[in-house]
Amino acid sequence: MGGNKVLQTLLSLNERILRPRYALILLTILAAVIRLIPMRFKYLLGYDPYFHLAYTRYALTHGWVNFFPYALGPWGIQIRLFHPLGLWMTPAYIYKLISPFGVSLYNAFRITPVIFGVLTVVLVYFSVLRAYGKREAFLAAFLLAVSFAHVFRSMAGYYRGDNYMLFWYAVGLAAIASALTCRCSRYVRFALYLVPGLSAGLAAAFWQAYYPIFSIFLSNSLLLALGAFLLGKDEKVTDGLAVSLSLLPGVLLANWIGEKLGYGMTGETRWLGKNLAKELGVHFGILKDVFLIVFLKYALILSILAILILILIARFTKDRRIRWAVALIGVTIAFFLTFRYYGIVEEAFHRIFPVAPIGETQKTNWPNWWEAYGISGVLFPLFFLRFRRPTTSDFLILGTAVVLIPMTLVWTRFLFVGSLAVAILVGIGLVDTFEFLSSKVGAEWKRAAVAVLLLLLLPSASAYQGFSSTLAVHPFVDDHWADALTYLGEHSSINDVVLTWWDQGHWVTYFSNRAPVAQGSPSRWVAKYYLGLIPSKNLMGAGVDYVIVSYDTLGEFGAVMDTAGVNESDYALVILHLDSSYGGVFVFSNGPYSLMAAPGKTWDVKVSLRGQVIIPAEVFVESGKALTRVELSSRPTAPVYVYINLNYGYAVIMNRNAFDTALAKLMFTNEYPDYYKLIYSDGGLVKIFKFVHPNVIVTSENNSVVLKFTNATGTGVGIYGYLDNGTLVFKKWYSVAGKDEFLLPENLNGSVVIRYTYSKGKTVWDRGVFRIRDVIEQDQNQR
Numbered sequence: 001m002g003g004n005k006v007l008q009t010l011l012s013l014n015e016r017i018l019r020p021r022y023a024l025i026l027l028t029i030l031a032a033v034i035r036l037i038p039m040r041f042k043y044l045l046g047y048d049p050y051f052h053l054a055y056t057r058y059a060l061t062h063g064w065v066n067f068f069p070y071a072l073g074p075w076g077i078q079i080r081l082f083h084p085l086g087l088w089m090t091p092a093y094i095y096k097l098i099s100p101f102g103v104s105l106y107n108a109f110r111i112t113p114v115i116f117g118v119l120t121v122v123l124v125y126f127s128v129l130r131a132y133g134k135r136e137a138f139l140a141a142f143l144l145a146v147s148f149a150h151v152f153r154s155m156a157g158y159y160r161g162d163n164y165m166l167f168w169y170a171v172g173l174a175a176i177a178s179a180l181t182c183r184c185s186r187y188v189r190f191a192l193y194l195v196p197g198l199s200a201g202l203a204a205a206f207w208q209a210y211y212p213i214f215s216i217f218l219s220n221s222l223l224l225a226l227g228a229f230l231l232g233k234d235e236k237v238t239d240g241l242a243v244s245l246s247l248l249p250g251v252l253l254a255n256w257i258g259e260k261l262g263y264g265m266t267g268e269t270r271w272l273g274k275n276l277a278k279e280l281g282v283h284f285g286i287l288k289d290v291f292l293i294v295f296l297k298y299a300l301i302l303s304i305l306a307i308l309i310l311i312l313i314a315r316f317t318k319d320r321r322i323r324w325a326v327a328l329i330g331v332t333i334a335f336f337l338t339f340r341y342y343g344i345v346e347e348a349f350h351r352i353f354p355v356a357p358i359g360e361t362q363k364t365n366w367p368n369w370w371e372a373y374g375i376s377g378v379l380f381p382l383f384f385l386r387f388r389r390p391t392t393s394d395f396l397i398l399g400t401a402v403v404l405i406p407m408t409l410v411w412t413r414f415l416f417v418g419s420l421a422v423a424i425l426v427g428i429g430l431v432d433t434f435e436f437l438s439s440k441v442g443a444e445w446k447r448a449a450v451a452v453l454l455l456l457l458l459p460s461a462s463a464y465q466g467f468s469s470t471l472a473v474h475p476f477v478d479d480h481w482a483d484a485l486t487y488l489g490e491h492s493s494i495n496d497v498v499l500t501w502w503d504q505g506h507w508v509t510y511f512s513n514r515a516p517v518a519q520g521s522p523s524r525w526v527a528k529y530y531l532g533l534i535p536s537k538n539l540m541g542a543g544v545d546y547v548i549v550s551y552d553t554l555g556e557f558g559a560v561m562d563t564a565g566v567n568e569s570d571y572a573l574v575i576l577h578l579d580s581s582y583g584g585v586f587v588f589s590n591g592p593y594s595l596m597a598a599p600g601k602t603w604d605v606k607v608s609l610r611g612q613v614i615i616p617a618e619v620f621v622e623s624g625k626a627l628t629r630v631e632l633s634s635r636p637t638a639p640v641y642v643y644i645n646l647n648y649g650y651a652v653i654m655n656r657n658a659f660d661t662a663l664a665k666l667m668f669t670n671e672y673p674d675y676y677k678l679i680y681s682d683g684g685l686v687k688i689f690k691f692v693h694p695n696v697i698v699t700s701e702n703n704s705v706v707l708k709f710t711n712a713t714g715t716g717v718g719i720y721g722y723l724d725n726g727t728l729v730f731k732k733w734y735s736v737a738g739k740d741e742f743l744l745p746e747n748l749n750g751s752v753v754i755r756y757t758y759s760k761g762k763t764v765w766d767r768g769v770f771r772i773r774d775v776i777e778q779d780q781n782q783r
Contacts, residue, residue: 162416197251500517586651
């Protein structure tokens, strides 16, 4: 009796919560709360959001300009060769909408991913509600709402484009589910079946890598048609055809959006698109995107043909054995074509676009999978128990799974898009398993136990994992970085170029309004510079005016070596952390490495390397504002070099090769060439050096742009004028030998952006880029 009461109580509570009006409110609040947790932080999360916010801020004062000078110095970046403009227009217009209520651009930007993440959860609820029922819908949406894989890229302060693709896919999935189950006229169903294609096309406005949405919808259409064919529901086969046909206007819409807002990463204007077209023998015509051409010409046409064959066969036979034989042949051909051409495309892609040492483009391993999905990551196979008695809805969802689940194994960043499939599969699978087990157990208490386990404890475990993982997320940027980069922006010229590790490049763009050499992806050139493999004089050819070294870059030393392509066994650098300072003796350690330092007129320093105690060759100590080489009380016994930072409690031990790198010399010593001038240091976390060389300072006088030369040893300056669309309309070299400044000509054929090169003969002294309007406005604001 006790078990029966528990079960009845659970079911009663369950029924009240599952009423759509209550369920929707609860799910919306839950999804919003977990995604708003990072609002407690002062700074954005990660790296990329800072670039997106910087350009959004710039566009709100300059319009949706294409040429953005504060990125990828000394050239600048053309925004339409990056992402479509919709990526930045969305937070800008949300800001305009809610700014009358006192919401800042910063906060509007932070909540934008939350809005679309929550909307995706709501749309998944509606999709599963129409295709299955209230319990399945609630669980699927609940699991997506708390899935760390989905929360991570849709939470406050972490702004990424794939959030939009998944949102638009959820829009299309909801339309398909509604069309499949609605009792409406064929015209309404036709309108609903237009939505998937339009959703896929609209996704092209928001993310340069939107292409998977077309593949998912195509898979939905094929599996829906195949499932209806096998189940004998021949009228539903045409539903699959309708979804496929909707992708044709979707392709055209995506192509049109590319022309207006910027193409995706395989568009004809993009480096990758041009190279893939060459590798694959694709020619641009009406369609200007390699993916869209290949998708339309091969995948979509073949899929429509396959569904038409199913419709034709269905008219002539109802025999299940024949239908299964046809399906088996079709699936075999599909697998063959997929693996045959996927390999060719993948090989071409990796030959053109080699894998870089970036965390989100690494293959997914088990720890990644568990962190993303938790218990849901092992429960999703429960869905396939439904294929004891499948429905057309099961085949529809299978179409989603066969694309998204394999994607999660390719790159860790695809764990996000796979979260939708995992949540739906687990939500449906848990309910089906509960119903199956409930019918097999006789005692009420056993049914109650099954209900508690499957419908309460397992989802609660997912929620706990999602909340705890979200609470563990913290920004990488901090006050040290913000203060340093703000100082740099206030004490440098508008055209100055900054060298820093690529991770922090977007921070330079946002906080300093200056152009970093590298950002968004690793730079082998920057990595080699940090390792001392690039002569300092080569910095002038890249227009570098400032060099940043940091504790964060020390932590990335392995990635620096990997990016530079060096033999990592040649370099050794280990960061140790302060364990104690009892009796004036400092002890640092990290695993099998430790260091003891006793200060005095001479320092007693000993390093333990996996149990072997040695006396280092040189020791540098930074305390307060002083950085000095200290005298040792014992003679060195090994070529090991030590840096001790008493301001922040860490030490670094390294071998000779690591110590001789530019990164180490600038970060750990005061023994660097005199063409480096330390202009900012917080005592051991971030240091900024001015690279002293014949330089150009761009300023304005009387509404005219003036290029002023410091250490004016150059003999010529090249002026290259561009329209905002990137077209070169002016190019001329001028003699400036013996001159301290150069007045930019007024007639530049309408140029709005200038690139310049300052040189002596064939030797480049400096390069840079600036927008004429910015220089003049800066001068006016300083008056």
